[in-house]
Amino acid sequence: xxxxxxxxxxxxxxxxxxxxxxxxxxxxxxxxxxxxxxxxxxxxxxxxxxxxxxxxxxxxxxxxxxxxxxxxxxxxxxxxxxxxxxxxxxxxxxxxxxxxxxxxxxxxxxxxxxxxxxxxxxxxxxxxxxxxxxxxxxxxxxxxxxxxxxxxxxxxxxxxxxxxxxxxxxxxxxxxxxxxxxxxxxxxxxxxxxxxxxxxxxxxxxxxxxxxxxxxxxxxxxxxxxxxxxxxxxxxxxxxxxxxxxxxxxxxxxxxxxxxxxxxxxxxxxxxxxxxxxxxxxxxxxxxxxxxxxxxxxxxxxxxxxxxxxxxxxxxxxxxxxxxxxxxxxxxxxxxxxxxxxxxxxxxxxxxxxxxxxxxxxxxxxxxxxxxxxxxxxxxxxxxxxxxxxxxxxxxxxxxxxxxxxxxxxxxxxxxxxxxxxxxxxxxxxxxxxxxxxxxxxxxxxxxxxxxxxxxxxxxxxxxxxxxxxxxxxxxxxxx
Numbered sequence: 001x002x003x004x005x006x007x008x009x010x011x012x013x014x015x016x017x018x019x020x021x022x023x024x025x026x027x028x029x030x031x032x033x034x035x036x037x038x039x040x041x042x043x044x045x046x047x048x049x050x051x052x053x054x055x056x057x058x059x060x061x062x063x064x065x066x067x068x069x070x071x072x073x074x075x076x077x078x079x080x081x082x083x084x085x086x087x088x089x090x091x092x093x094x095x096x097x098x099x100x101x102x103x104x105x106x107x108x109x110x111x112x113x114x115x116x117x118x119x120x121x122x123x124x125x126x127x128x129x130x131x132x133x134x135x136x137x138x139x140x141x142x143x144x145x146x147x148x149x150x151x152x153x154x155x156x157x158x159x160x161x162x163x164x165x166x167x168x169x170x171x172x173x174x175x176x177x178x179x180x181x182x183x184x185x186x187x188x189x190x191x192x193x194x195x196x197x198x199x200x201x202x203x204x205x206x207x208x209x210x211x212x213x214x215x216x217x218x219x220x221x222x223x224x225x226x227x228x229x230x231x232x233x234x235x236x237x238x239x240x241x242x243x244x245x246x247x248x249x250x251x252x253x254x255x256x257x258x259x260x261x262x263x264x265x266x267x268x269x270x271x272x273x274x275x276x277x278x279x280x281x282x283x284x285x286x287x288x289x290x291x292x293x294x295x296x297x298x299x300x301x302x303x304x305x306x307x308x309x310x311x312x313x314x315x316x317x318x319x320x321x322x323x324x325x326x327x328x329x330x331x332x333x334x335x336x337x338x339x340x341x342x343x344x345x346x347x348x349x350x351x352x353x354x355x356x357x358x359x360x361x362x363x364x365x366x367x368x369x370x371x372x373x374x375x376x377x378x379x380x381x382x383x384x385x386x387x388x389x390x391x392x393x394x395x396x397x398x399x400x401x402x403x404x405x406x407x408x409x410x411x412x413x414x415x416x417x418x419x420x421x422x423x424x425x426x427x428x429x430x431x432x433x434x435x436x437x438x439x440x441x442x443x444x445x446x447x448x449x450x451x452x453x454x455x456x457x458x459x460x461x462x463x464x465x466x467x468x469x470x471x472x473x474x475x476x477x478x479x480x
Contacts, residue, residue: 009176010289010313011278014271020112022272023119026230029085031063031078032122036087036104038062045096049083051076052096077129085121116275119230123276126229130222131160163195163215164222170194171232172277175269178310188223188237188265192216216264223267231273238263295320299330299337302355303348307413318355331356331363339375341445343413349379350410356383364389378403401442404428409446412453422457429454429463436470440477448475 013019023029038059044052051059056072059079065071082088086103090096106114174186192215197204204212216237223234241263269277281288294305294317302321306314322330338352339345356363356379367383370376371393378399384392395403411421429435439451448471455467 008173008281008286008288009178009310010291010293010317011172011176011274012291012313012316013275013278016112016116019272019275020115020119022230022270023115024107026119026122026228026272028078028081028126028228029119029122029230031074032082032085032087033104033107034063035059035075035078036082036100039082039088039098039100041097041099043098045090045098047093047096049080049090051079080129081122081125084125085118087118119272120276120279123229123231123280126226126231127164128161130225131157131164166195167191167219168277169281171267171269172274172281175274178312183268185233185235185262185266185268187261188216188219188267189261191267192219219267220265223265230270231276232267232269235262235266237265291316292320293317295324297321299333303334303337303351304344306351307344307347314351314354315358318351318358322355322358327359327362328366331359331366332369335366335370335376335380338379339373343445345375346406346409346446347413349375349406350414353379353382357386361387374399374402375406378406397438398442401438402444405439405442405444405447405450408450408453409444412450417453417457421453422459425454425457426459429458429460429467436466440470440474442474445478448478 014022024033044055046052056075057066059075060066060068060071063071063075063078065074068074079088082101083090086101087107088098088104089101091099103118106118171186171191175183189212192212193204196211196215197208201208220237223232224236226232227234278288278290289305289309291313294302297305302318306317309317325333334352334355338349340348356367364384364387367380367389370380373380378395381392381395381399382403408421408424411418411424415421436451440447444450451467451471451474455464455471458464458467
């Protein structure tokens, strides 16, 4: 499974108990459980474990689908999930008989994690099925010797599975990103385009649009299959829209600017789907954190672990960490972990400030204890002043400039050359005449890099030149 970036933003998951309830309520797993309880000594299966045709009507009736034209197909799918999840076991392959599986007992006696394990197995079954071509096309491609003619079918099983994985990975990334749709459904054409349209392409060519349309229709079929297992909420492509575009000789999605985009299909991952996708990513070796992962770590693990998190996700993680600790002890541990002259230290101190802003007045003794600390004294003064503490000594100029360089270094590490950072740089240069004459002398490992960034970001050429000259002086003074 490939998804970018390699370290994803943390996902906020529901509790395992809530997710397990969702899993049991998913139509497909629920049907599989009902059929497993229905199965008995007289139940007959074929060589592949599938229910024989004669038993499918009874299975559909057991599911309350006797009058549904697709009832036997739903029953067949649910039976396959029951087999694959161990809810049902084949007892005699020659006779084709089955019995209830050991895992069926987990439905009533297992814990939430057991239930979720069964659901993940069911998900893998459905994902595998979703990558298989239409049954009629598959039958047409079977040769006399029983082998599938893949060239006639125009189907690459590995490529199809990778494509669906990529789409689901992009959907996951949109779901967990702070600048994503925040849980809102994603238009199907946008998902298809994310896999087809090359980066940097302006207006897509007709060939690319045709590929997007083909992919969109493929995804429409696949998401219809994935919804019953509880992975997604899906609004299918409007069939009347397809009829309209076919009559007009257009590709579906080609005139999306002129029509309600929701008619082209909308999809979002459910809370259970977020859990399932994260589990699959972890299995594939990807770094897919979840909020709460760091709650039992030390302060060093918290500050380092949240360094690359978006602001809101970092705050949610910090809140969970603080909830398990006494305020004063937490503040002391955070301040100790925030020290250091390594490259990641400024961002650790920024996260420390964020965490300390959530701690109440009980933390005051810890902040007063570091007032004379070269690295933490400025941070402590800011906290004490904001919390209305008295007798806060004014900081020496050297501490003010050190804290300024440290803060800018942290912002650079967290956001890069952002508009917010540019505004901060402009404000500093404007408010402090002679800023660069003093700043280059600051004994901070990041002084040269920060001043160079200020020269890159400031729109005034004269000020930018002053910043670059100051950066050169700083590096010369530090031997770099």
